Amino acid sequence: MPDRRHSAARRPPRPSLRRRLLTFLLVPVLGVLLLDAVIGYFVALAYSNRVHDATLSDNALTLSEMIGSDALRGELTEQARFLLEYDPNGRNYYTVTSDRHGRVISNAILQAPSVAVDAPPRLFDTELGHRPLRAATMRVPSRHDPDDVLTITVAENLRDRHARAREILLLTLPMQALLIVAVLFLVWLGVSHGLRVLEPLTSRLARREHDLSPIGEEDVPVEILPLTRTIDDLFARMRNMLGLQERFIADAAHQLRTPLAGIRLHVERLTETTDPAQRADAMNHVQRLAARAARTSAQLLALTRTQSPDLPDRDGMAEIDLATVVPEAVAMRVHQALAAGVDLGYEGTDDPCIIRGDALQVQEVIDNLVDNAFHYAGRGHVVTVSVARGENEVLLAVEDDGPGVDDAFLGQLGERFFRVPGVDEDGTGLGLAIVESIAERHDARVNFLHAKAGGLRVELHFPAAAPLKDHSLH
Template structure:
């Protein structure tokens, strides 16, 4: 079975030409109709004037030569042998009736002294245009003679067609010139995109913006959208590079430890059990490092995507997040509590990302506060309509000199020998940045460590 033919991509040039050429062809036909109608109207005016003049001329000749039972040879010659072929006529006397012609076709009797009347008469074979004129009889002042002369419309239509045929070549030449101008104009106009195409063609791995001064205003929305895409892609690639560098940096030490203890176990079978214990601890540390690196990577990916955050009720979410960690905190000897409002407290955020943020703050309290201590998670509104999440403990705290370095990757407070990678607060910083929040570090009222995360109000609350 043959595969379907691939669809032809849309062409901007073809679309523009069709949009311009088809209406112009329609306008050409419309112009021909209008030209013919105008030519016919002009021909009718000329012929009507000639017809009226001819009736007046016949009336003048009748006054000169008179009329008895038939027309004089001069008058008959004027009517029957006129170049326009006026062979439909009638001359009617009010007293004597039809003197000559075809009286059955003409029934209009204008008043004496009026200009010739023009009207149409339908005969069995033709539609006639008739001019009628009434005058006193030259040989009987009490009598009235009405002269009616009619002609067919063939010569009128023939003259209109001649005018149309004369105008069509000139109009066609004009249309062809305009079409060529449109064709070359569209082709020349699209060449303004060539510098942009050339810049993109020369690029290999650059993700800098492509919008420049030579970009036409009509495609600025397209180039700016591409610039935004490049910016998101650049952030994603930078996040990937940082992730790979962090993974290589952090996994180097555990892998070296794996090799060392494996070689020690092979060299001395008596040390196998002790080496396996060391390998188990290194495995736990490697797993923790991998999980935290993945958490940072997920936060950076969300930040690079730049997607709109959904509306989230912190007052409904945070208590459940804290409750999940209470058993683990009790096992570590930490009294974990929660204080928060009863009313909804909305922000825009990801529930999973906020769970990671809170988990890292609680992990930090469990590791650095120590057994027998307490930690509290507090949630409350901010004056600007946002929300404030605070995690504080009554542990030894962090020296003021080291506070500015908190949040750096792999930084750990000197003198602490417990498990840790130095990535927990870095993850908190990344997730806070994703939500447009600010993170501050300080001392709690009990002298321990305090982390405050201030979330901005939701967009619906800040819009006018």
């Protein structure tokens, strides 16, 4: 026997709306934090570069002021040397060149772009042994030789700039992280509080037992309206199915009560009498009532099936050619027509008569119309099934030359359990009701008319699958 604890441990966790919302919020927020850190670092680096560039320009200006006559001999004053070489994180670099005497003093060879005399220091990027540097250069007249111009270039490495940027980032990142944690906490509180809006709805649904009425929309949030509307549609289908079930049970109880009571009565006759004539008569009654009960049950099932909401609508049906289907259905009933003494015929066209429909339900329509004509026209009469087409519809008709139906009862044909008064033939009154129900499923129109020969004519006007031009019904 499998261990239930292990199977429960392998079961995936139930989906959680709260967890899903928080996950969808957490991942973007963490992404924003990472992006903010990257942007913050570059902003801090830009600020650090600006501060160091200003200092570097000031160093170039200060050096130009501190250079004395010793510079031409390759020496610097102590103040200038301290200014240039003092760097707690590395060293600075400098070069002083004279237009007349060439390079006069330096601790590195720095190539500088050309600048105007007495112009502000010019900042530029350079390298020293593949080491990136930031430099400032300027040209000033020599104090000791009016015809000479000194070019002063100072440079520094970039380590201090990046160190300052990292310090700024490390100062701001904890505050940003704390702010994001606070935002996530507030989001969690908001999601938890927002989900409480579902509590009245869940409480109201929990109090239901067998109530399938619509949920309604008075306390339903807009975001879950599609869900509740889908549930309302499901409730409607269930109410329809339960209504069909209850109607079927009531109809079956009503229609089967009489034949079942008759069968019971004639079975008692069989057990109580030894007269062969009476026993034969009772057996005949039992057989006739059993056939009636079976036919009633079959037609009740057929009627309930045609009213089922699970059947496809017209758009979900297939194309059917009545010019092919109807003659085949009529041919299958020829032997029954011969046994009943009815002249069964077909009139149609060789042109396609395409409709959208359910083949089994169309067969059910033909069978019920032919059965109805057989029962009420009677032996020795003619039953004709015809198919014709028009511009936008296809006509299926069944007519007979029997006694017909009075005008007062034509409007009641198709009602459940209605039978024309004065007709001796056994029937359930469900055949034409089934035809009406199937026709409604196919968006077809049913007409009950007097036939030219005096009997009943039943017409079904089906919408054509495609418009049929230049044709008319005859």
